[in-house]
Amino acid sequence: MSKLIPSAAKIFNGNTIAKAAAPAVTSTAKYSTKSEAKFEVKPYKLHKLTKGPATSATLTAEDALKIYSQLAILRRIETASGNLYKEKIIRGFCHLYSGQEAVAVGMRQAMRDVDAVITAYRCHGWTYLMGVSVLGVLSELTGRRTGCSRGKGGSMHLYGRNFYGGNGIVGAQVPLGAGVAFAQKYRADGGVTFALYGDGAANQGQLFEAYNMAKLWDLPCVFVCENNGYGMGTSVDRSSASTEYYSRGDYVPGIWVDGMDVLATREATRFAIDYCSSGKGPLLMEMETYRYSGHSMSDPGTSYRTRDEVQEVRQTRDPITSFKEKILSNELATPDQLKEIDAKVRTEVDEATKQAKTEPEVGPEELCGDIYYTNLEHEIRGIYPAAPLRHVEVTARSYK
Secondary structure, three states: OHHHOOOHHHHHHHOOOOOOOOOOOOOOOOOOOOOEEEEEOOOOEEEOOOOOOOOEEEEEHHHHHHHHHHHHHHHHHHHHHHHHHHOOOOOOOOOOOOOOHHHHHHHHHHOOOOOEEEOOOOOHHHHHHOOOOHHHHHHHHOOEOOOOOOOOOOOOOOOEOOEOOOOOOOOOHHHHHHHHHHHHHHHOOOOOEEEEEEHHHOOOHHHHHHHHHHHHOOOOEEEEEEEOOEEOOEEHHHHOOOOOHHHOOOOOOEEEEEOOOHHHHHHHHHHHHHHHHOOOOOEEEEEEOOOOOOOOOOOOOOOOOOHHHHHHHHHHOOHHHHHHHHHHHOOOOOHHHHHHHHHHHHHHHHHHHHHHHHOOEOOHHHOOEOOOOOOOOOEEOOOOOOOOEEOEOHHHHHOO
16 A cells, blocks of 8 residues: 555655754743643533543643744744745745644644644644654745655645645545544554544535544544634634534544643643543544634635634634743743743744745656655656656655
8 A cells, every 4th residue: 555655755754854853942041930830721512422631731841831832933934934925935825824823732742653643734833743844844835845745745735754744625634534543553553643624624525424434443533623713714603504513423422622722732632542542433623723814825814704803812812822821820931931932933933934945946857756655667647648757766866
């Protein structure tokens, strides 16, 4: 089966830019006065579960700084991406994750190295969290050869170790995620797959087919609905007869989670891993969150919602601001420590942005390079049947 999969493993192993990213920047100053603190999270809603995730979360000062750093760097990456798009350096589609950072960061905090992720096209932040450097992400967005997909994936098709994308077709990643979970169960490696999708994909028929197969075979798969309130420009109330997405799996148990609280998403993910890895089958999680930007960069996001609505969320529920207030008020960090992190994040992303602009672009000679894991001797049909293309193995020649 591996021969039929695009040459992801070869790309990742050969690309120094896309190798495991350095740990998130943290403060070197030790100013916090407490080593840990406890926090209460908003109660979870449960479907076909008698017990849910912990409603209190213990957070150490070290983890507090790490989480804050990751939240900040994801926001900064998206700000840089938006600016690069406006400069016409990023071409094609570009979907930003600003506002939804607590979902990815909290989940990643709970995940293990053996666990896998597959998501939709709002994937820049997830790519970074799964081990690709900031430069690897931004180089990919700008079509450079040093990008994590060799510059041929763009904004929607980024990959990394145990990260299966970045998928451009609405909802298509969900059955693929069930397939990854099937492989994990078959190999008995103890891993759990997280298949993320948005509320805009929640009514796709293929989701319910994936639910069925996952439950039929008790696959270690967590279906995660990132409910940001809008599928493109259509609100959930206008698109779905039932907006309780956590209960839409019917025979698949579900949990509603406050997706704007990074500690809630972390605790829910810990519960999901324990549940699925113990052989109980799949689980569905609805993360209620919010996106600040439009659906994509071509959407101003103001024709179907008001500016006041967006501003209210920014002021009252922003995942970074609210987490910052929590750790400051509980003396897990000081303003100076967080300012230091902000400065390091700004420097790292700004330098990566400048370097990405200077990296070499992908040439036409690589159009058919590394499409398959092993070199393909047969010709590839292009847009002209009479002029087939030849597959070339670029990675082994140029990147090792």
